[in-house]
Amino acid sequence: xxxxxxxxxxxxxxxxxxxxxxxxxxxxxxxxxxxxxxxxxxxxxxxxxxxxxxxxxxxxxxxxxxxxxxxxxxxxxxxxxxxxxxxxxxxxxxxxxxxxxxxxxxxxxxxxxxxxxxxxxxxxxxxxxxxxxxx
Numbered sequence: 001x002x003x004x005x006x007x008x009x010x011x012x013x014x015x016x017x018x019x020x021x022x023x024x025x026x027x028x029x030x031x032x033x034x035x036x037x038x039x040x041x042x043x044x045x046x047x048x049x050x051x052x053x054x055x056x057x058x059x060x061x062x063x064x065x066x067x068x069x070x071x072x073x074x075x076x077x078x079x080x081x082x083x084x085x086x087x088x089x090x091x092x093x094x095x096x097x098x099x100x101x102x103x104x105x106x107x108x109x110x111x112x113x114x115x116x117x118x119x120x121x122x123x124x125x126x127x128x129x130x131x132x133x134x135x
Contacts, residue, residue: 001017001018001019003093003098004053005081006097007079007081008078011054011074012056013054013055014052014081016048016050016091016093017048018045018048021045021046021047022044023106024042025039025040026110027110027114028110030067030069032114034080039115040094041094043095044090044093046091048091050093059072059073059074068085070083070085070092071083082097
C-alpha cells in the first residue's frame with residue numbers, strides 16, 4: 001500500500017510505502033502540548049518506508065529532553081509530519097497529515113490517565129457541518 005501526505009502549506013510532501021501495524025490516539029501530556037488538542041492520532045509501522053517527495057529541507061525534528069517523545073514538523077506552517085523513532089525501529093505518521101483516505105480505525109486510546117478533563121462524553125456535544133456563525 002502507498003499513502004500520500006503533506007503539510008498544511010504543501011511545502012512538504014511525502015509518501016509512505018507499506019502498511020501500518022497500529023493506530024493510537026495518544027493522550028500523553030507531550031502529545032497534548034505538541035498538537036494543542038486532547039490527543040494525537042498517530043499511525044505506527046515497523047516496516048513501512050518514508051519517502052520525502054518534496055520539501056525535506058523544511059522538516060525539523062524536536063525531541064523532548066530525557067524523553068523518547070519526538071515531533072517532526074514543517075518550519076513554514078508548523079504541521080506535524082512523519083518521523084522515524086526509537087533508532088529507526090518504527091515510523092510514526094500523524095494521521096491528519098495524510099492526503100488520502102485511511103481505512104484503518106484507531107486500535108485504542110493510550111496514556112488515558114493524562115486524558116484532558118474536558119475530553120469526556122463528547123458524543124453528546126452539538127455537531128455542526130462548519131464553524132457556527134451567529135447571524
